[in-house]
Amino acid sequence: MHAVIPYVVAGLLFALGVYGVLRRRNAILVLMAVELMLNAVNLILVAADATIKSALDGVQPEAWAYPVPEPRAGAIFALFVIVLAAAEVGVGLAIILQYYRLRRAVVLDEIALHDHEDDDEIADNKSARVTG
Amino acid sequence: MTVADALMLALGAIAVGSGVYVVTSAHLVRAGFYLVVSLGAVAGLYLVLGAELVAWVQILVYVGAVVVLLLFAVMLTRAPIGPSKDLDRPVAPAALIGGGVGLGLTVLLVDAFRWTEYELPPPGTGRRVGEQIFGAWVLPFEVLSILLLAALVGAIVLSRPDIGARPDPSAAAVPDLPPPGPVDESAEVKARLERIAARQAAARERMRAAESPDPGEAPPLEKTREDVLKEQAHDVVFRAGDARPKLGVPEIAELSEGGKSDPRVIEGTSRENPERALPRGEDRALPRGNDRALPRAPEKDDEET
Numbered sequence: 001m002h003a004v005i006p007y008v009v010a011g012l013l014f015a016l017g018v019y020g021v022l023r024r025r026n027a028i029l030v031l032m033a034v035e036l037m038l039n040a041v042n043l044i045l046v047a048a049d050a051t052i053k054s055a056l057d058g059v060q061p062e063a064w065a066y067p068v069p070e071p072r073a074g075a076i077f078a079l080f081v082i083v084l085a086a087a088e089v090g091v092g093l094a095i096i097l098q099y100y101r102l103r104r105a106v107v108l109d110e111i112a113l114h115d116h117e118d119d120d121e122i123a124d125n126k127s128a129r130v131t132g
Numbered sequence: 133m134t135v136a137d138a139l140m141l142a143l144g145a146i147a148v149g150s151g152v153y154v155v156t157s158a159h160l161v162r163a164g165f166y167l168v169v170s171l172g173a174v175a176g177l178y179l180v181l182g183a184e185l186v187a188w189v190q191i192l193v194y195v196g197a198v199v200v201l202l203l204f205a206v207m208l209t210r211a212p213i214g215p216s217k218d219l220d221r222p223v224a225p226a227a228l229i230g231g232g233v234g235l236g237l238t239v240l241l242v243d244a245f246r247w248t249e250y251e252l253p254p255p256g257t258g259r260r261v262g263e264q265i266f267g268a269w270v271l272p273f274e275v276l277s278i279l280l281l282a283a284l285v286g287a288i289v290l291s292r293p294d295i296g297a298r299p300d301p302s303a304a305a306v307p308d309l310p311p312p313g314p315v316d317e318s319a320e321v322k323a324r325l326e327r328i329a330a331r332q333a334a335a336r337e338r339m340r341a342a343e344s345p346d347p348g349e350a351p352p353l354e355k356t357r358e359d360v361l362k363e364q365a366h367d368v369v370f371r372a373g374d375a376r377p378k379l380g381v382p383e384i385a386e387l388s389e390g391g392k393s394d395p396r397v398i399e400g401t402s403r404e405n406p407e408r409a410l411p412r413g414e415d416r417a418l419p420r421g422n423d424r425a426l427p428r429a430p431e432k433d434d435e436e437t
Contacts, residue, residue, distance in 0.1 A: 001136045001252045004245040009144035015234025020155030022226035050181040054251040075183045087283035089198050093205045094287035100209045
């Protein structure tokens with residue numbers, strides 16, 4: 001097995017995720033791109049998990065490097081990252097849906113971060129909703 | 133080039149290709165489904181790399197839960213079916229940064245690993261993963277369970293406006309401000325509500341008029357020509373007219389005489405006798421000359437208006 005293949009795939013997936021986060025305006029699509037990035041990190045973890053045994057051949061065993069008899073914790077980390085991603089998606093979608101209920105929009109560019117009581121913008125959204 | 137290499141190349145190509153569609157597709161729902169394909173290919177990569185449990189958890193949690201959740205959100209936010217125009221920002225900075233990240237990572241990883249051959253480990257079992265999780269990593273595991281609980285409670289609190297709603301100080305200063313709900317402001321909705329209220333008032337008025345003991349305006353007179361036509365159309369559509377009892381229609385007798393193919397007709401009992409022909413005159417005396425049964429109860433007219 002050539003370890004460079006999964007690593008390069010993971011790098012490309014991460015780049016795609018970065019591109020999607022920067023390019024997309026819809027919040028749900030941004031979450032999808034974040035999922036791609038998390039998967040790239042998982043893939044790197046699992047690939048390192050698969051290759052570390054043969055990569056560590058001939059290395060002096062040290063106590064800090066072996067918390068468990070078999071030094072393969074990448075799969076565990078990948079599981080933890082999957083759990084974190086599930087929690088992130090749950091809270092992120094709750095925020096997106098709440099924002100959609102308030103403003104009828106999921107476009108990230110138009111979210112006002114500084115002043116929440118901006119009546120002009122609310123009126124603009126209202127008129128846009130009526131016309132459109 | 134071994135079988136594992138070929139498999140990883142194919143799965144990686146599928147993952148990256150559908151990932152490109154995820155970030156470039158103009159259809160929201162299609163982006164979600166391409167995400168399914170991409171995550172499935174990554175799960176296949178996990179299988180090739182010997183992490184079985186991670187692969188199945190990936191399919192269970194990502195494809196089964198996360199993507200379904202994302203598609204739910206797509207539909208709850210009334211995403212249009214078909215391509216959406218204003219989905220993207222200008223391409224230049226995103227392509228610059230994304231391409232830079234991809235190029236940098238690829239060069240770094242290729243330079244680090246070259247074309248070195250690594251020995252694939254024996255496929256991991258759930259037993260090893262379980263021993264590690266509940267042995268060396270039990271504290272992070274418990275912390276993660278608390279984090280999941282916190283995320284669950286947080287999502288519920290966020291999506292329910294009646295929990296944790298604080299009285300707004302500015303709203304207390306101006307108490308008669310209308311709530312910024314989506315339903316109760318647009319002129320269209322208001323006009324529709326007014327129309328419904330007017331219709332209900334008219335119906336109530338008619339009910340009162342029907343219940344009033346005034347004999348001058350008897351309810352049978354309210355049956356207009358449109359109602360009769362509607363009933364006839366209803367009968368034509370649903371064939372209910374055949375089941376209805378008919379008064380003095382001569383075709384019944386003729387049918388029972390000529391229709392010997394019908395096994396339910398008992399012969400000899402359905403002759404036309406002169407006593408039956410009598411009510412025809414009464415039938416003509418009914419209002420507006422409908423050849424149908426007696427007019428219905430007056431309450432049903434309210435539904436039709």
